[in-house]
Amino acid sequence: MVRENEIRDNEVRIEAPERTDASLIFIGRIHTPWTSRLECPRQGRADGPACRIEIFEPWVEALDGVEIFERLEVLYWLHKSRRDLVKQSPANDGKTRGTFALRSPVRPNPIATSIATLIRREGNSLFVRGLDCLDGTPLIDIKPDRTLFTPIAPPQKGDFEVGDETSSC
């Protein structure tokens, strides 16, 4: 069963600082078949239902050229998630793991990333498969899948640097 807002046995909650370091703006909205957190997939599947990513103005022009990519990386904001757990018990059995060792929606900055398969573009909408979020989820970003993208800008010095066993910062 998904978490609503409860804290489970042995989970650890922290008091997050009240400061804000950066601000996001929602650039669109994701339409999916799932209206309850009790139905959402844990992970999207490449053969899952088609979902629609709607882009708001003034960002629609930024879709130009996106159709050439078979897969897109989609970033979205998990607006229903609490942000204050550092240890979690996904199976609700008292066994916990750190938040950074999980892909749980509960995180200090609740941003999800998925690789979606592009079906087609229609105007300000992209139809895709592979998402796992609630209907109405706010969109943060879309990028070409990293494995399909080659930088267009000329390479820089850092592109050729490799590390040795001992190098570190």
Added chain:
Amino acid sequence: MVRENEIRDNEVRIEAPERTDASLIFIGRIHTPWTSRLECPRQGRADGPACRIEIFEPWVEALDGVEIFERLEVLYWLHKSRRDLVKQSPANDGKTRGTFALRSPVRPNPIATSIATLIRREGNSLFVRGLDCLDGTPLIDIKPDRTLFTPIAPPQKGDFEVGDETSSC
């Protein structure tokens, strides 16, 4: 050459709404060999120099268990990037593409995602390869690589749903 703040031929700038929809908190800092945008790699490489991801309190406990993953997905905030271009010319040759068809740091919400290879953990620090960001870049999130992670929570109805050719939202 990387962009400093100039707008290039045929690039399209928009007036972004002034509203803020969500807030981020920086949970750590990334230490890399690159102190200038003229040196940074365009894309991180798995055999690149070791970089150090420092986690701030109160989030250090959230690292518990992260060592079992060979690769981690790292999200960071591109604090030097402008956010108002919807069409860009990465090669500075007058040819433009939409921002969502690029992995450029210039985006409405300038969040980068990388897959980093974990070398080791030392206390509040993770040593990794594969990053491509400036020294001092703010950290937003760390997750296990999606290809290495199996949800611990029991599956839900959505995990078994597949789409057909015509389904859409």
